[in-house]
Amino acid sequence: MIEKEKAEQVIGILREKGMALWMIFTRETGVNPDPAMQYVLPFNLTWQSALMFFADGEKIAIIGELDRQEVEKVGIFSRIITYRGGIREELLKILEEKSPRSIGLNYSLDDPTSDGLTHGMYLLLQEHLEGTRFIHRLTSAQEIVQALRSRKTPSELERIKRAVEETEKMFDRLTKVLRQGLKEKEVAELFVGWMEELGAEPAWDPSSCPAVFAGPQEVGAHASPTEKAIKEGELLNIDFGIKLDGYCSDLQRMWYFLRKGETAPPPEVIKAFDTIKTAIQLSAEELKPGKKGWEIDKIARDYIVSQGYDEYPHALGHQVGRDAHDGAALLAPIWERYGSLPYIPVEEGMVFTLEPRVNLPNYGVMSLEEMVVIRKDGAEFLSHPQKQLWVIGG
């Protein structure tokens, strides 16, 4: 079970990073979920709960008494302590007993996926710990959560691979039925049907998963499919991913719709496709453990600009896992909004997208998105990179 695998993994990470205790402090996770929860419990907790992982290997859950049965079933906690009135007493008892030198909490300025502790819960914890020595030992567990999310175990990688495989099959299915006149919305509905067939969910907000961009676009990301019909002489870009068994894919593919009489896409369209394909290839070649995300982004970004295009207004790539945007290390430029994420070193076991983009005002968005896993020696593609523009009609 993946929860057990990850619960073991985190103990090693605590030792490596010199953190004595990682504590998920949460409540009503159905309303206000901590994104780290899904790694340790596959269901929701109601009352204030402290899920504690100690560097000495002990795993203790302090939870409301109504939640006991479910937590027992998961079987990752060596001790399950329940309460009825309030959590404070039990929490202090455990802290006194174990006296951890540092208490890592899920907050982070830069990384949403390790920022699951709410501000109210932080204040509440300070109240609970008032007057004790533990209040001075609270610190960010960002490094712990990031390593836990980023370092995919073999069974996590298996699930991601399957999600990628099934997504690629759906793109192939689409190619067979694509024709001029189809509307963006109609294309999106096909994917919705195929996901249902498979028992998969969209990997992100259903309103833009898939995102379908036919022809010239004003924006070109995070937008819902429209009533626009695909016309000859246009590009079609689809950004799509599924969540299967709790793990995501995130890919983009490109089609061109030939005009009457055309036998191949116009040279400027081919040049843009090749530029994107090459930018992905060049950045993938340098993507290995120890590199910083901004260095990899810069390779793709510089290459695209060198070919006479504007730079893309986003990161080259993000991690993928439980979520499509899996947080932490990011292949991004050094912009204010990315904070420290572009400086985090790439590690073995991380899974990234590579998704540079150029805009062709007369044709549409040109953007591919591939997925890679980082091995000791470099990046290995999880997707089958699109080698040439897929051509429809003519």
Add this chain to the structure above:
Amino acid sequence: MIEKEKAEQVIGILREKGMALWMIFTRETGVNPDPAMQYVLPFNLTWQSALMFFADGEKIAIIGELDRQEVEKVGIFSRIITYRGGIREELLKILEEKSPRSIGLNYSLDDPTSDGLTHGMYLLLQEHLEGTRFIHRLTSAQEIVQALRSRKTPSELERIKRAVEETEKMFDRLTKVLRQGLKEKEVAELFVGWMEELGAEPAWDPSSCPAVFAGPQEVGAHASPTEKAIKEGELLNIDFGIKLDGYCSDLQRMWYFLRKGETAPPPEVIKAFDTIKTAIQLSAEELKPGKKGWEIDKIARDYIVSQGYDEYPHALGHQVGRDAHDGAALLAPIWERYGSLPYIPVEEGMVFTLEPRVNLPNYGVMSLEEMVVIRKDGAEFLSHPQKQLWVIGG
């Protein structure tokens, strides 16, 4: 559209409570959602975003440029400002221009539903505002969010009513097919099928929605259905709710399985049922604007104890709306873990559950859950209260 209705409502609430600005400060809401987001935008945002509602009526969104198109479509913001590099500059510009005396943020010690701001985002905001006068104007928007969630508009009430109605239909459907030997899991699967038919989702964690309790139980809440088969002489309790069009129901119903030769449930079972029914009735009669939650809980709790039972280990009732546990005012005893929630006055437009419980060691859990809306003069039932124990077999 409900988002527009709620966005207007919040302006009135800001004036009433003397708050100059309510600001949802969020990012990557697909990974780390603020529960208040669903009231203003029916989809996810990616980059740091400030959704600002001013008491003067102006509504301003500062968002990443890739999110513009979707936010425009919703049409509730009078100004949409986008950025590429970082939010700080635009945020300070707006604060300088409007100079709000108070800036309400979504954090709360007691109420999960108004505690959507993460601790990392709070620290980040402090960084953005460093050296400005605005850093001293940050405060909790708990009262704003609670009023916004609690005061159901007519169209919100319509949706809740429909969810209740459809849930009651499913209970009736179940009664027709119930028989001894059915397993808890099999009963649960029936509800899953009926939800699919209707296009509804479970109102809470699918692993315990429905929760199905056949016969004597060790715990009796938040637990998943098991392989246990229903036997004669046992009680069946089902706790179930659906989410339909974004709004929830949450109800419990009771069945008794006659032993061979029995023509009615044993007197002690009937007494327990009547105790629960009466506790609901007595507390509903006193449930009106201005009352405190703990006063209402006490009526049911005292009555149950007066009949010779243990008090139930939870609150009498919670609000229902977008979420099954809709936060804020709570019909709960004054226990540490409920913080200030039992002291919040009941208001017109709130929707509550009433769900006292007693445990009958030889028969099972006896618990009903009804739903009421608070009108000017008192509580009006949204559900059709169960009047007698439904009897199967014999």
